[in-house]
Amino acid sequence: MRALTWHGKNDVRVDSVDDPEILNPRDAIIKVTATAICGSDLHLYDGLIPTMKAGDILGHEFMGEVVEVGANSPLKKGARVVVPFTIACGSCYHCGKHQYSACDNGLPADNQDIAQTLYGQPMSGLFGYSHMTGGYSGGQAEYVRVPFSDVGPIVIPDGVEDEKVLFLSDILPTGWMAAENAQIEPGDIVAVWGCGPVGLFAVQSAFLMGADRVIAIDQFPHRLELAKKFGAEIINFEQSAVYEALMEMTGGIGPDAVIDAVGLEAHGLFVDNVLDAIKTTVFLGTDRAHSIRQAIIACRKGGRVSMPAVYGGFVDKFPLGAFMEKGLTLKTGQTHVQRYMPELLNSILAGTIDSTFLISHRMSLEDAPKGYKMFHDNQNEVTKVVLKPGSVPDSAIAAE
Amino acid sequence: MANVIEQRDDAPIVAARNKDTPRDAGDAVEEPSGGALAGWAVTISRPVAEIYAYWRDFKNLATFMDNVVSVSSLDSRRSHWVVKAPAGQNVEWDSVVTEDVENELIAWRSEADAQVPNSGRIEFRDAGARGTIVTAAILYDPPGGAVGKVIAKMFQREPAIQSRRDLRRFKQLMETGEIATAARTKAQREAERC
Numbered sequence: 220m221r222a223l224t225w226h227g228k229n230d231v232r233v234d235s236v237d238d239p240e241i242l243n244p245r246d247a248i249i250k251v252t253a254t255a256i257c258g259s260d261l262h263l264y265d266g267l268i269p270t271m272k273a274g275d276i277l278g279h280e281f282m283g284e285v286v287e288v289g290a291n292s293p294l295k296k297g298a299r300v301v302v303p304f305t306i307a308c309g310s311c312y313h314c315g316k317h318q319y320s321a322c323d324n325g326l327p328a329d330n331q332d333i334a335q336t337l338y339g340q341p342m343s344g345l346f347g348y349s350h351m352t353g354g355y356s357g358g359q360a361e362y363v364r365v366p367f368s369d370v371g372p373i374v375i376p377d378g379v380e381d382e383k384v385l386f387l388s389d390i391l392p393t394g395w396m397a398a399e400n401a402q403i404e405p406g407d408i409v410a411v412w413g414c415g416p417v418g419l420f421a422v423q424s425a426f427l428m429g430a431d432r433v434i435a436i437d438q439f440p441h442r443l444e445l446a447k448k449f450g451a452e453i454i455n456f457e458q459s460a461v462y463e464a465l466m467e468m469t470g471g472i473g474p475d476a477v478i479d480a481v482g483l484e485a486h487g488l489f490v491d492n493v494l495d496a497i498k499t500t501v502f503l504g505t506d507r508a509h510s511i512r513q514a515i516i517a518c519r520k521g522g523r524v525s526m527p528a529v530y531g532g533f534v535d536k537f538p539l540g541a542f543m544e545k546g547l548t549l550k551t552g553q554t555h556v557q558r559y560m561p562e563l564l565n566s567i568l569a570g571t572i573d574s575t576f577l578i579s580h581r582m583s584l585e586d587a588p589k590g591y592k593m594f595h596d597n598q599n600e601v602t603k604v605v606l607k608p609g610s611v612p613d614s615a616i617a618a619e
Numbered sequence: 620m621a622n623v624i625e626q627r628d629d630a631p632i633v634a635a636r637n638k639d640t641p642r643d644a645g646d647a648v649e650e651p652s653g654g655a656l657a658g659w660a661v662t663i664s665r666p667v668a669e670i671y672a673y674w675r676d677f678k679n680l681a682t683f684m685d686n687v688v689s690v691s692s693l694d695s696r697r698s699h700w701v702v703k704a705p706a707g708q709n710v711e712w713d714s715v716v717t718e719d720v721e722n723e724l725i726a727w728r729s730e731a732d733a734q735v736p737n738s739g740r741i742e743f744r745d746a747g748a749r750g751t752i753v754t755a756a757i758l759y760d761p762p763g764g765a766v767g768k769v770i771a772k773m774f775q776r777e778p779a780i781q782s783r784r785d786l787r788r789f790k791q792l793m794e795t796g797e798i799a800t801a802a803r804t805k806a807q808r809e810a811e812r813c
Contacts, residue, residue, distance in 0.1 A: 236803075237806075239803045239804065240805050242804075242808055245797060291796065308799075315664065323794070331784075
């Protein structure tokens with residue numbers, strides 16, 4: 220089959236690789252019909268995530284048709300499913316608490332040592348996201364082997380197009396959980412750092428959960444426009460000082476809840492950002508954390524901090540004093556995708572959530588390397604790239 | 620002068636900073652000099668009876684212990700172990716159950732002439748809604764000499780890692796009915812096992 224593979228920093232290619240096979244009784248093989256490039260895939264593209272190996276297949280947002288099942292999979296061949304990016308068993312202590320991203324059994328035993336050492340306990344497996352998260356082949360491919368297919372994939376009713384439901388795999392539940400973690404109360408003012416897909420879904424979700432006002436922060440005009448479309452007030456940090464703006468816009472109180480949807484790749488020439496960039500370059504630190512620092516400082520006393528943003532290691536200058544003195548609460552974590560899929564599918568079908576507004580580019584799997592480069596280089600206009608393995612590449616059309 | 624009596628805390632012996640601390644991990648765990656003690660606890664979300672029964676049937680151990688090629692029963696207390704060694708060789712020994720309390724513990728020890736003297740003890744504790752807490756302690760005492768060094772490398776340096784991984788695989792098998800693999804093809808999975 221054809222698959223998008225990682226070969227090093229800013230080097231991804233479409234290669235021919237062996238097709239996946241059923242290996243365990245609960246497996247299913249999915250023929251991918253749509254898959255997206257995630258903002259967090261850019262962390263891999265930029266070489267910020269350790270434990271990658273040349274030839275690894277990327278992609279953790281995907282859906283498709285069931286073409287083969289193991290003896291204990293309840294899925295029917297031909298069913299259309301969206302697959303959660305978290306690989307969880309459904310039967311361990313954590314899955315029993317619906318904390319699927321903390322599943323004990325999603326990682327192969329040998330891959331658990333790294334996270335055990337780094338984080339204290341191993342986390343669930345993830346598709347296409349380094350060997351620390353399992354080393355599973357990802358979904359930017361023609362076919363994928365999906366473990367625990369009785370727990371993860373959600374069956375999509377006939378007649379609902381792929382693009383409407385594809386983001387159930389990651390960014391929609393991630394934005395939703397970000398808002399849930401902000402513990403929004405009616406009348407709240409919520410500030411969201413980052414108008415990427417997660418931030419924009421968090422904006423929508425915050426309003427649905429009763430926020431009175433949502434203030435969205437970014438530097439890309441097009442992304443800020445999308446936030447505005449959903450009713451958010453916007454701050455462009457290249458035009459305005461964020462803390463000062465937020466304090467004025469909230470009458471000197473600060474937002475009741477703050478959501479950091481930026482994470483690893485925070486942009487902007489702030490002093491701490493520049494220092495972080497230098498330190499990550501020489502491996503003195505791993506994470507660049509301007510947005511979470513700013514969010515904590517801006518948050519009102521007794522307020523809530525939600526952090527869907529991805530961090531992998533250590534940060535300097537975490538404002539622990541402000542965090543303690545103001546009595547803040549922080550909730551975070553990889554998304555428990557399986558927990559949210561059913562209710563969010565219902566919201567999509569009922570039309571209460573707009574799940575397609577993000578998609579700016581559609582291309583064939585063969586053109587995926589071009590998609591990565593575009594997404595990487597132009598984050599203003601490229602908000603979401605959807606790859607369709609079955610479709611004809613641009614190069615073939617041009618050649619005709 | 621008062622005798623210095625070492626106070627021991629409530630942590631299990633495998634967490635001891637000073638491994639020379641007098642051990643009480645279990646009478647069944649022999650303490651040959653230079654041996655390597657490896658242990659780990661996992662909680663398995665299944666009833667204790669099911670877990671005890673699976674482990675007590677020693678031939679099952681080969682399904683989740685990576686180094687173990689096979690274990691066959693000789694009688695109700697004795698079993699024959701075939702274990703992978705470096706350079707494609709196998710090490711074999713007979714082992715005898717020294718203690719066996721249903722749903723509580725199993726202890727075993729290799730018989731006197733074993734190439735790699737070893738002993739082990741696994742305990743099962745009912746943890747209510749959490750399932751069963753399984754605690755394993757395995758002790759290897761590798762032989763001397765050049766061959767011994769190679770075997771020592773395998774049994775002495777790795778048992779902590781190996782037993783931890785084995786217990787994780789045991790947990791996966793009990794909880795999910797299968798052992799997680801990130802391989803894409805059967806060939807890849809075979810290669811990982813070698």
